[in-house]
Amino acid sequence: MASNKIVRRPGGRTARTRAAVHQAVELLLIEGGLASVTIPAVAARSGVHHTSIYRRWGTVQNLLLDVILTSLIRVVPTPDTGSLREDVRQFAREAAHAFQDPLRAALAQAFFALPADDSASRRRYWARRYETLRPMFDRAEGRGENPPAPEDVVEHILAPLYFRRFVTARPVTNRFLDALVNDALRSSAR
Amino acid sequence: MASNKIVRRPGGRTARTRAAVHQAVELLLIEGGLASVTIPAVAARSGVHHTSIYRRWGTVQNLLLDVILTSLIRVVPTPDTGSLREDVRQFAREAAHAFQDPLRAALAQAFFALPADDSASRRRYWARRYETLRPMFDRAEGRGENPPAPEDVVEHILAPLYFRRFVTARPVTNRFLDALVNDALRSSAR
CATH class of the missing domain: 1.10.357.10 (Tetracycline Repressor, domain 2)
Known part of the structure; x- marks a missing residue:
C-alpha cells in the first residue's frame, strides 16, 4: 500500500483494495473453509481496514457473494x-x-x-x-x-x-x- | 443449570448440555446461516461455557458435524x-x-x-x-x-x-x- 507517487488511473486504488480483499477471502476459504471467513480475518489478511470492508460490502455474506460470482464467472x-x-x-x-x-x-x-x-x-x-x-x-x-x-x-x-x-x-x-x-x-x- | 439436588441418572447433565448446545447451533443456523455459528455465539446462546464446548467438540466444524448427523439421521x-x-x-x-x-x-x-x-x-x-x-x-x-x-x-x-x-x-x-x-x-x- 506504499508508492502513492505513481500516477494511476481513476479507480486504481479501489480496484487494488478489491483485489486484495478478494484474494484474502480466497486464501481463507482454501485454508480454513467457510467458517474462517470473517470480516476481521479478511481485514487482517488483506491489510485493508475492517471499516473499509464494512463500508463497501456491508456483510460477510455480500462479500462472499461478490467473490464467488467474480471467480466462478471468469x-x-x-x-x-x-x-x-x-x-x-x-x-x-x-x-x-x-x-x-x-x-x-x-x-x-x-x-x-x-x-x-x-x-x-x-x-x-x-x-x-x-x-x-x-x-x-x-x-x-x-x-x-x-x-x-x-x-x-x-x-x-x-x-x-x-x-x-x-x-x-x-x-x-x-x-x-x-x-x-x-x-x-x-x-x-x- | 441450577437445581443440582435432583438425583439424576449418570450422564444426565452431559446429555442436557449436549442438547442445549445442539439447540443453540440449530437456532443460529436458522437465524443467521452458517457464518453465524461460532463457538462464542453458541456459548452465549446455550448458556454453556465456551471452554466446555471446546473441551467436548474441539472445533466448530466438529460441533456442526455432530449436530448435522444427529439431526439428519433422526x-x-x-x-x-x-x-x-x-x-x-x-x-x-x-x-x-x-x-x-x-x-x-x-x-x-x-x-x-x-x-x-x-x-x-x-x-x-x-x-x-x-x-x-x-x-x-x-x-x-x-x-x-x-x-x-x-x-x-x-x-x-x-x-x-x-x-x-x-x-x-x-x-x-x-x-x-x-x-x-x-x-x-x-x-x-x-
Whole structure:
C-alpha cells in the first residue's frame, strides 16, 4: 500500500483494495473453509481496514457473494469441438476436473451455503452461466442437431457431479461422466 | 443449570448440555446461516461455557458435524406403500418438502459446506442413510420387482433436488418430481 507517487488511473486504488480483499477471502476459504471467513480475518489478511470492508460490502455474506460470482464467472471456456456430444463431454470433464482444485471447490461450497432464501443471486449467476454456454447449443442447432435446453443439460451433468463431490463422496469415474453425458443428451424438459 | 439436588441418572447433565448446545447451533443456523455459528455465539446462546464446548467438540466444524448427523439421521420414516414406485415417489416428495423447512435446509447446507476433504464423514452418513432405506428395496425384491441399488435411486432423486434447491433455484414442481422417480427407477449403476 506504499508508492502513492505513481500516477494511476481513476479507480486504481479501489480496484487494488478489491483485489486484495478478494484474494484474502480466497486464501481463507482454501485454508480454513467457510467458517474462517470473517470480516476481521479478511481485514487482517488483506491489510485493508475492517471499516473499509464494512463500508463497501456491508456483510460477510455480500462479500462472499461478490467473490464467488467474480471467480466462478471468469472460469471455463465454452467447448467447441464440432459436435454437441463431444462439447458436452468436454464440459463434464472440465467440471469434474475443476472440483479437484481446492479454490474452485471451496467457492462452489460457499455458493451452496448462501442463505437458502437468496434465490435471486443464484438465478442471476445461472442466467449468466447459461448465456456463456449458449453458443454451444446454437452451433448444434446450426448443424441440424436438435439440442436440449442449456439449463437441462447443465442440470443433468452438474447435479450428479456436485452430489458426488460435495454430498455423498462417491467416486467420479470416466464411466460415470459418460453416463451423465448420455443422460444429458437424452434429456427433455422436466 | 441450577437445581443440582435432583438425583439424576449418570450422564444426565452431559446429555442436557449436549442438547442445549445442539439447540443453540440449530437456532443460529436458522437465524443467521452458517457464518453465524461460532463457538462464542453458541456459548452465549446455550448458556454453556465456551471452554466446555471446546473441551467436548474441539472445533466448530466438529460441533456442526455432530449436530448435522444427529439431526439428519433422526428424520424421514422409510415409505412402505406396497410398491417401489410409490415408495420412491413418497421419498421424493418428502425430501422436497423437508427442504421447505428452514432448519432442515440449513442443516443440509451446513453438510455441503463441510471441508471438501472430509469424505469420511460424508460416506459414514450415507452408509447409515442407505441402511435406513434398505427395507424399501428388500420388500421390492421380495415382491419379485427388480430394484436398482439404493445409492443409485437416492442419487437420481436427491442430486437434482439439491441442485435446484441450493444451486440454481429452479422451481421444484410435481411434474419434476415424477420425472425424477421415472429416472430413478430406470437407473442402473453408473
